[in-house]
Amino acid sequence: MLTFEEKKAIIDTFPQLTAKDVSMKRVNYHFEDSLYEKTVVVYHLHPNGNGFVFVGDLPGYEANEKGLVNIREASESELRAAIADSIRYLSDKTEEEVIEQEPISKEEEWRNREGQTLLLANEDELWNVYTGLNLEESFESFKEAERYLLEEGFRPK
Structure with a gap:
């Protein structure tokens, strides 16, 4: 499992995302150029390594009812793919x-x-x-x- 710092370093390689601290030392990453009201790509990245990536209803992901997929056990390539897919999803035209x-x-x-x-x-x-x-x-x-x-x-x- 990737550590919080490793996940943060991977996420920070996406210049489209802006980090915003939230409660309990968690961090959200926003895609400000989203075509939708939804701007959060990485939700509640926690120092224990837990967190979520918004993938909406994209095929190939087992997302919850809010369109979030858990990244606690994600590998570097899985995390990068989910974030890239999320950015594309939020930047596609309706x-x-x-x-x-x-x-x-x-x-x-x-x-x-x-x-x-x-x-x-x-x-x-x-x-x-x-x-x-x-x-x-x-x-x-x-x-x-x-x-x-x-x-x-x-x-x-």
């Missing part, structure tokens, strides 16, 4: 915000949380979605293509 944006003119990369990318391109009055050089789907409107990509977990890069 589906409504993405849908309200203007259509792209030519082409645009879309990425999911696993790092996979798709290309959305406007060609001959169609909106085509490509995986590499392979055509995956074609749509008659930007809105249809956008809705498909959002449903598949992709966001504009």
Whole structure:
């Protein structure tokens, strides 16, 4: 198990986070650029090594009803991954915000949380979605293509 100091040193490598002391020598780390009211990424990091990372409803985590996953027994790589996922989660645009944006003119990369990318391109009055050089789907409107990509977990890069 990582010590409090080791966890703090790992968390401090994320320049997007701001430490704020709370009661009983615990520390919260906030992501001030969050697109949501929720800004706490690391919650109640305690000198005994216990603490939580907010992961919301991200797949791959066993979070509690508040979207927090316990990091008491987390390895360095698990802690880094959870924090990075939390920051991405809090900085992604909501589906409504993405849908309200203007259509792209030519082409645009879309990425999911696993790092996979798709290309959305406007060609001959169609909106085509490509995986590499392979055509995956074609749509008659930007809105249809956008809705498909959002449903598949992709966001504009």
